[in-house]
Each structure stands twice: as structure tokens, then as C-alpha cells.
Amino acid sequence: MFLTFADPEHSLQEQRFIIMGESAKGRLLVVAYTDRAGGIMRLISARPVTRKERKAYESDL
Secondary structure: OEEEEEOHHHOOOOOEEEEEEEOOOOOEEEEEEEEEHHHEEEEEEEEEOOHHHHHHHHHHO
16 A cells, blocks of 8 residues: 655655555655656655654555
């Protein structure tokens, strides 16, 4: 299961998105990305969730 939402606070030049979900190894991660022309997805960052993000993720399931 994963959650996807827009992230308008971090850029005025491009539309950014956040995905929160489990990796293949069961780790809960946050991934920030933007869509580029031609169907290309540019990865901005990927990291483990914080405790606060984990609670928010688990309450939204």
C-alpha cells in the first residue's frame, strides 16, 4: 500500500509529488519526485520516514 500527494510547498517552478509506502524489504519510505516531459520521472529524494510521518501514514490506511 502507498499514499501519493502533491507537494506544492517546495517548488514554484515545477509540480512535485510525495509517495509514502513500503519498499520490497518492508521499509517505510518517503520519495519526492517530479514529472518531466516525455513521461520521464525525476527523483528528488528518497529516505526513511520520520516517526511523525509513520503515524500519519498508518492513520491514513
